[in-house]
Amino acid sequence: MSSERESALTEAVFYILLSLHRPMHGYGIMQNVEGLSGGRVSLAAGTLYGALTTLLERGWILALPGERDSRKKEYLITEEGKRAARVELKRLRELVANGSDIIGGEGL
Amino acid sequence: MKHVAWKFYTFGQVDKEEQWLNEMAARGLMLTDVFAVRYTFEQGTPGEYGYRIELLDNLPSHPESARYLRFLEETGVECVGTFARWVYLRRKTAYGPFELYSDIDSKIRHYKRITLIANVMTIMMLCFTVMFLCEAFSQYTGYLDWYRRGFSCKPYHIRYFMSSGTFLLIAAIMQVIALPVKKAIHGLKKERTIRE
Numbered sequence: 001m002s003s004e005r006e007s008a009l010t011e012a013v014f015y016i017l018l019s020l021h022r023p024m025h026g027y028g029i030m031q032n033v034e035g036l037s038g039g040r041v042s043l044a045a046g047t048l049y050g051a052l053t054t055l056l057e058r059g060w061i062l063a064l065p066g067e068r069d070s071r072k073k074e075y076l077i078t079e080e081g082k083r084a085a086r087v088e089l090k091r092l093r094e095l096v097a098n099g100s101d102i103i104g105g106e107g108l
Numbered sequence: 109m110k111h112v113a114w115k116f117y118t119f120g121q122v123d124k125e126e127q128w129l130n131e132m133a134a135r136g137l138m139l140t141d142v143f144a145v146r147y148t149f150e151q152g153t154p155g156e157y158g159y160r161i162e163l164l165d166n167l168p169s170h171p172e173s174a175r176y177l178r179f180l181e182e183t184g185v186e187c188v189g190t191f192a193r194w195v196y197l198r199r200k201t202a203y204g205p206f207e208l209y210s211d212i213d214s215k216i217r218h219y220k221r222i223t224l225i226a227n228v229m230t231i232m233m234l235c236f237t238v239m240f241l242c243e244a245f246s247q248y249t250g251y252l253d254w255y256r257r258g259f260s261c262k263p264y265h266i267r268y269f270m271s272s273g274t275f276l277l278i279a280a281i282m283q284v285i286a287l288p289v290k291k292a293i294h295g296l297k298k299e300r301t302i303r304e
Contacts, residue, residue, distance in 0.1 A: 010211060010213075010304050011304070012210065012211055025182065026179055026182050026183060027182050027183045027184070030183060041210075042204065042205075042207075042210060043210055044207040044208050044209050044210035044214075045179070045180050045183040045185060045208060046162070046180075046208035046209045046214060046218075047208075047209050047210045047211050047214045048183075049176055049179050049180070050214055050217075072182060
């Protein structure tokens with residue numbers, strides 16, 4: 001499994017995974033991501049819905065049992081999802097390290 | 109105060125239709141109901157709502173669509189009308205600019221749902237073209253046969269050739285209608301080579 005070359009996650013998905021380290025519902029995720037990115041990333045509802053559906057299928061997040069069909073269904077990251085986020089963070093660190101070496105710039 | 113407009117947009121002109129709805133909203137006319145080519149607007153605060161049109165994978169009544177629309181409602185989106193699989197959505201601009209898709213892949217997927225309509229129609233029309241062409245030739249050979257024997261026969265083969273041509277024309281028209289969307293997909297795919 002770890003020998004598989006895993007490709008990059010989109011930044012939207014990465015931020016969704018980060019957000020779901022705590023239980024959160026759809027609109028909450030959108031606001032949280034906007035906050036985390038300082039307004040740079042604004043997740044559109046259709047994109048979010050598609051991402052959540054795929055993440056659920058993959059088992060990277062789960063839907064929390066609440067009142068059935070209630071508004072504001074909440075989601076939470078799974079162990080598998082946490083692993084994927086860690087792998088992505090490692091990839092991002094590699095990019096930043098190389099970028100800083102070659103392009104330089106403010107320390108992070 | 110209600111204001112009714114009659115306009116015809118093809119499935120390939122969704123972007124233009126959206127643009128028109130948003131222009132009306134910027135002028136203070138909010139779309140509140142749609143039925144095919146009949147648009148109903150109501151007076152409101154200019155720029156109060158942003159509008160988007162989406163083609164669902166299934167009819168709005170389907171459970172999957174219902175789940176999606178309910179999710180959208182959680183984010184402040186309202187549905188002002190439907191037409192087959194098309195849904196007309198709006199959201200108060202107080203929530204921020206209204207976009208349904210923020211990444212290129214989702215946008216491409218949505219446009220492809222639209223070109224699928226054209227492609228399915230085209231394939232159907234091509235099938236009819238071939239069917240009627242076969243019948244036309246069959247009729248023509250029969251016509252020639254009678255002619256050579258000295259009998260005159262009504263040239264029924266002509267109407268089959270004409271029908272065949274008409275179906276081919278419709279197939280081509282479907283592709284032409286879808287052109288703006290195909291161009292949009294092409295543009296997005298190019299963008300995709302460098303960005304997400």
